[in-house]
Structures are given as C-alpha cells and as structure tokens.
Amino acid sequence: MSFDVARVRADFPSLGAGLTFFDAPGGTQTPRPVIDAITAALAAPLANRGQANLAQRNADKIVVEARQAMADLVQGDPAGVVFGRSATQLTFDLARTVARTWSPGDEVVVSRLDHDANIRPWVTAAAASGVTVRWADFDPESGELDPGQVGRLLTERTRLVAVTAASNLIGTEPDVAAIAALAHAVGALVYVDGVHYTAHALVDLPGLGCDFFVCSPYKFLGPHLGVLLADPRLLQTLHPDKLLPSTDVVPERFELGTLPYELLAGVSAAVDYLAGLAGEHQDRRAGLLASLAAVQEHQHRLQRRIESGLSSLGATVYSRAARRTSTILFDLPDASAAEVAERLAGLRVNAPAGHFYALEASRHLGLGDRGAVRVGLAPYTDDVDVDRLLGGLSTLGRLGVEPAPPRTLSSR
Numbered sequence: 001m002s003f004d005v006a007r008v009r010a011d012f013p014s015l016g017a018g019l020t021f022f023d024a025p026g027g028t029q030t031p032r033p034v035i036d037a038i039t040a041a042l043a044a045p046l047a048n049r050g051q052a053n054l055a056q057r058n059a060d061k062i063v064v065e066a067r068q069a070m071a072d073l074v075q076g077d078p079a080g081v082v083f084g085r086s087a088t089q090l091t092f093d094l095a096r097t098v099a100r101t102w103s104p105g106d107e108v109v110v111s112r113l114d115h116d117a118n119i120r121p122w123v124t125a126a127a128a129s130g131v132t133v134r135w136a137d138f139d140p141e142s143g144e145l146d147p148g149q150v151g152r153l154l155t156e157r158t159r160l161v162a163v164t165a166a167s168n169l170i171g172t173e174p175d176v177a178a179i180a181a182l183a184h185a186v187g188a189l190v191y192v193d194g195v196h197y198t199a200h201a202l203v204d205l206p207g208l209g210c211d212f213f214v215c216s217p218y219k220f221l222g223p224h225l226g227v228l229l230a231d232p233r234l235l236q237t238l239h240p241d242k243l244l245p246s247t248d249v250v251p252e253r254f255e256l257g258t259l260p261y262e263l264l265a266g267v268s269a270a271v272d273y274l275a276g277l278a279g280e281h282q283d284r285r286a287g288l289l290a291s292l293a294a295v296q297e298h299q300h301r302l303q304r305r306i307e308s309g310l311s312s313l314g315a316t317v318y319s320r321a322a323r324r325t326s327t328i329l330f331d332l333p334d335a336s337a338a339e340v341a342e343r344l345a346g347l348r349v350n351a352p353a354g355h356f357y358a359l360e361a362s363r364h365l366g367l368g369d370r371g372a373v374r375v376g377l378a379p380y381t382d383d384v385d386v387d388r389l390l391g392g393l394s395t396l397g398r399l400g401v402e403p404a405p406p407r408t409l410s411s412r
C-alpha cells in the first residue's frame with residue numbers, strides 16, 4: 001500500500017485548527033491513537049509499577065511495552081532503554097555520570113554541527129573534571145562534517161565523542177558509523193544525538209555503531225519525553241546519582257523518580273502508528289521499514305518543490321550536505337529571517353526563525369545568534385501546505401504573488 005497523506009492527516013485533530021505546520025523539527029503534531037493511548041492509560045487503574053494488583057501491573061505493562069517499542073524503533077535492546085524528561089536532561093545526567101570515569105588531562109570531542117543539548121552537557125562535565133574539550137568543525141559551505149576531521153582530533157586521551165546523527169538546523173547527516181569506528185579505535189565512547197534523525201530515518205543502532213543514542217518521541221508523533229538507548233552491559237558499568245531505596249538494576253537506576261506512565265503508553269502508540277503509515281505488516285520493524293521508506297519518498301518530493309520555489313525567490317539555502325534530512329534552512333534576499341517568520345505566522349503558516357539551540361552551528365554558518373528560517377516536514381505535510389508556504393514567501397520575495405487563502409477546516 002502506498003503512502004496516503006490525506007488518510008494520515010485525518011488522524012491528527014490539531015490539523016483541523018487551520019494552521020500549516022512546518023515546525024516539525026521543533027515538535028510534531030499528535031495523532032489520535034497516541035492521544036487515545038495516553039487517555040486510556042490514565043482512565044485505567046494505575047499505580048506505581050509492581051505485580052501485587054491490577055493498577056501496579058498496568059503500570060508495569062506500560063513500561064515493558066514502551067521499552068520494547070523503542071527497541072524495535074531503533075534496533076536496540078529493551079534492557080538498555082532509559083526514559084527521562086527530555087534528551088537534554090538525559091544527556092546532562094549521563095554526562096555527569098560518565099565524567100566520574102574521567103581524569104584530568106583526558107579529552108572529549110564535541111561538534112559545532114550539534115544542538116547545544118549534545119555540546120553543553122559535555123563541556124560542563126569536562127570543565128568540572130579538568131578534561132579538555134576539542135571541537136570538530138563542519139564545512140560551512142557544504143554543511144558536511146568530515147569524519148576525518150573528527151579523527152584528527154582523537155588521541156589516546158579521548159574518552160568520548162559526542163556527535164549528532166542529523167543536524168536540526170541544516171539537516172546534515174554525518175557519517176556516524178565512520179566517526180564511531182575512529183573513536184572506538186582509540187577506546188573512546190560515542191554519544192549520538194538522534195533527536196532530529198529519528199524523525200526522518202529508520203534508525204539502526206548496530207549500523208550506527210554508537211554507544212549511546214538519545215532521541216525525543218515528541219519529534220516523531222509521540223509525547224513529550226526523552227529516551228536514551230545503550231547496551232545494558234555498558235549501563236551496568238556506570239553509576240548515576242540515585243536515591244538509597246530506589247532500585248539499582250539497569251536500566252531503572254538511570255530513571256530518577258516515577259516514570260510518566262501515560263506518556264510511555266503514548267510512546268508505544270507512536271511507534272505503532274509510525275509502523276502502520278504504509279499499511280499493515282507482519283511485525284513492527286517491517287512496518288517501520290516500509291513506512292519510513294514511503295514517508296521519505298513523499299517528503300523528498302515536497303522538499304524538491306520547496307527548494308525549487310526557494311530558488312526562484314532568490315533565497316540563500318544553507319542546507320546543502322549530500323546526505324541530509326528534508327529540513328531546509330534559508331534566508332530571503334529582501335527580508336530578515338524574523339520578518340519572514342512573522343509574515344508567515346500572520347498567514348497561519350508555522351515556520352519559525354532562529355538558531356533552534358544549534359547555536360554553535362548558526363554562528364559557524366555566519367548567521368550569528370539570529371539564525372535563519374527553518375522549514376521542516378512531517379508525515380502529515382502535503383502539497384497544500386507547500387502551496388501555502390511558497391505563496392506566503394512569494395509576497396516577501398521577488399515575485400510578489402498573493403498567497404492562497406488560509407487553509408480552513410473544510411479545505412483539509
């Protein structure tokens with residue numbers, strides 16, 4: 001079965017509000033099955049995890065299922081799935097924990113392509129431990145992060161390399177497997193930010209070869225929380241701060257306090273929903289494979305339409321890497337990024353401007369702290385959305401064409 005965007009759109013109640021969403025890299029809209037799963041978890045008997053009564057068993061089942069769903073999504077081990085409030089919180093916590101194994105004079109490598117959530121936790125932990133930070137630069141012209149550049153920063157003192165699987169600013173997908181191989185050759189751990197990547201690619205953790213992978217379900221149609229994945233044997237070697245009476249088993253010892261059970265129910269539903277985007281399949285992974293391929297094809301077509309529209313408007317497009325997601329960062333010649341975003345917002349088109357916390361990347365691109373306009377696609381993005389975006393932009397660019405009227409409930 002092919003990808004039916006109209007059928008997909010009908011599953012998203014918030015699309016009925018008449019807005020056009022190009023802000024998926026900031027967070028996606030939520031489909032009905034995810035909303036229903038969250039509601040059902042709260043409507044059923046629910047207590048802290050345990051086996052003594054139905055309410056405890058419901059909570060336990062939700063956690064076990066969500067770990068399995070995330071493991072299926074990324075080809076990971078359910079025993080190495082750690083849930084937390086956000087990718088940022090999980091990375092800060094893990095950085096503090098891993099830093100206990102570092103000695104003064106050790107080194108960590110971070111990349112200027114990354115969101116600050118995969119930079120500052122390591123820079124902060126390094127400063128507290130007398131550890132040197134080495135910076136891997138991407139090429140601002142091509143947007144590429146050369147694994148060889150990372151390799152040249154590695155020494156026998158490198159303890160960890162932190163790198164993104166995809167830039168949330170310009171979409172670049174670095175060759176993580178090559179970077180991981182170089183890092184492992186000097187005995188360093190590899191921490192990968194998969195927050196932007198997981199929304200756009202079928203994650204294959206063994207293929208990426210990293211030691212830690214963090215992502216956020218609210219970027220892929222799920223609820224607002226973060227997930228860290230690692231080999232449980234590696235997690236066994238690490239000792240985070242924890243309460244005395246709380247369990248010491250892995251992965252639970254990395255999860256502080258009570259888990260948000262209702263959100264975890266939403267995570268399982270989001271993975272199932274993603275797996276069903278291109279029709280029914282024998283198992284979840286097969287469904288995910290088919291869905292991601294169908295969504296990518298759909299998004300590539302829309303991406304090409306947007307890029308060609310931007311080109312005729314004389315836009316400067318900063319998303320240029322050979323391997324990248326469908327996320328496009330650009331500026332128009334005759335208006336500031338903030339003005340473009342404001343104008344679009346007035347037309348009910350959500351395409352914000354800024355650095356999106358990829359502050360180092362924005363500065364390295366010469367965009368300073370103001371950034372540029374970012375357009376991101378989601379499985380529910382369609383041609384009408386693209387018409388509305390390009391129509392809105394053309395009122396600011398050279399062509400001066402009037403935008404289409406706002407999308408209304410009936411024009412869904």
Ligand SMILES: Cc1ncc(COP(=O)(O)O)c(C=O)c1O
Pocket residue numbers: 025026085086087088089115117118164166167168193194195196215216225226
């Ligand atoms: C690439 C990337 N990494 C990390 C984050 C931070 O994620 P969270 O909000 O879950 O902390 C974001 C959020 O936009 C992101 O795009």
